[in-house]
Amino acid sequence: MDVKQQLGLAPGKWVVANCGKFPSEKNCKLVIMAPQSQRADLVEAAAAHAMRVHGHKESPQLRKELDKIIVAIDV
Numbered sequence: 001m002d003v004k005q006q007l008g009l010a011p012g013k014w015v016v017a018n019c020g021k022f023p024s025e026k027n028c029k030l031v032i033m034a035p036q037s038q039r040a041d042l043v044e045a046a047a048a049h050a051m052r053v054h055g056h057k058e059s060p061q062l063r064k065e066l067d068k069i070i071v072a073i074d075v
């Protein structure tokens with residue numbers, strides 16, 4: 001069984017933010033996914049995570065940086 005089936009993902013475009021790609025003192029491996037149509041929700045969730053867990057400050061710049069690390073995939 002592949003990951004898509006295990007997660008029960010609807011086929012289509014998905015966007016992914018992978019915290020594990022970045023060095024962190026907490027060794028965080030959080031992955032957040034959303035359908036392409038909910039990209040804004042993904043940025044919000046990633047921003048909340050970055051602030052609460054990694055101590056980043058709320059700012060438009062933070063969201064811009066997070067938006068850059070989002071990867072689009074076909075499921």
Ligand SMILES: [Zn+2]
Pocket residue numbers: 019024028029030049053054
């Ligand atoms: Zn993290």
